[in-house]
Amino acid sequence: MNEFVQQVLNGLAIGSVYALVAVGYTLVFGVLRFINFAHGSVLTFAAYVSLFSVLVFKVPFPFAFGASLVLSGLFSIMIERQAYRPLRARGAPNLNLLITSIGVSLLVENAIIVFYSADFFVFPRVLPSGTVSLLGLATAPPIDLLLTAVAVFLMSALYMFVNFSKMGVAIQALAHDRDAAALMGININLTIAYTFFIAGVMASSAGVLIGIKFNVNPYLGGLFGVKSFAAAVVGGIGSIPGSYFGGYLIGLLETMGAGYVSSNYKDAIAFVLLVLILLFKPSGLLGRGIQEKV
């Protein structure tokens, strides 16, 4: 029993990562109808920003964390401004955006390798070492608890923002019908920029924390990004609750699979699930399918 509780706990921590990143794919897909494969780069960027802040500039971790969220959100906006908006302005098909986003992610990954280093960096100790015991049922390293707490906090904040702020309503309207939203007086480009900022902040919180949990390297966003993309599709792309559901489902299946079957297949689980969903329920577990305009 305790063994099971322990696995669930591990699964929730890693599932939090996938959920935080997956929601960004879904948000951007909602407003621009393409999969932003550069989303993982924002995560990598955040991990390096916080690493530098702590290591080089000796910034206390909480401030470094906050700064990387904001800077990564701005980095996400910058990718949209520089890479996607010019294409959008010319009315390029969404496929061009998708291909460009793959290019951006390769660019970021390789820029880090060329201008800095391909090395893997261990994050300086910023959290207490050891493990925390939870009611004697299970133990967890502090980073896992922080991950889950940050995820729950940001997911709640996003819920409030989307449903109760003016910009949140604008994002929903834009996701439903861009032209109709524009006719309501909604500033489309500004709303898209906000969406990229939020997607960037959610992903970068995960980026910083997995940098601490594992290490910081140029490929961080690649692996976690693509697994989170699988989570977003499994949950139903375009659905915010779906992306959380997909994230935690993959997180839990991965740890269960590693714990009870074999850890060799851990990284394959997300993709097997992705293929199964695409075969049997392409709209995702909680998705309603993409509404095509008449």
Next chain:
Amino acid sequence: MLKVEGLNVFYGGIHALADVCVEVEEGEIVTIIGANGAGKSTLLRTISGLVRSRSGSIKFRDRDITAAPSHEIVAMGIAHAPEGRRIFGNLTVRHNLRLGAFLRTRASEIERDMERVFRLFPRLKERQGQLAGTLSGGEQQMLCMGRALMAAPKLLLLDEPSMGLAPVLVQEIYREIRRIREDVTILLVEQNAYQALRVADRGYVLETGRIVMQGPCAQLRDDPVVKKAYRGG
């Protein structure tokens, strides 16, 4: 109030609007009639900034809005009830109306205009908590017009408000258009020339992207060509 001059719009190789000139004076209802694919919606979408023109100019109250983004055009006082209604089906009737007032900030004024829309369309009031996607076609048209009015516009662009509606509902919609005109200038696009020419003051006939005829509606109503082509004889 609105002055469209020499407007040319292309979709790839398709010349959708060719040297179109249209004027609307304050307080008028002006109608644009024309068959399927004549370019009527394209004209309204270009005025609203959803489609860009290749040449020509659009002026609204002496300001050039040809290159302005849609949200600024709304802010200047042009609301657009688009073809196909384009309501937010996943939101309630009330939320749709509130989105119509997106750029406005005074809660009391928004509430007052909401009541005004409900007086105009009492059926919307009964259904204010209902998801807009579950409304009937006629109710969706009312919501579409009500939502545009929530912007408190000076000029209202109406794109085929009678499309797909039963004759009784068409009559009802046109009755409301007559009431709306008391406060708002209207540019009305229709295939249903019979109704449009009865409600409007002046009209333009659009044919494959060109204005081929214009004049007071009383005159257009009696024109044999218009009668034959657009009113089914």
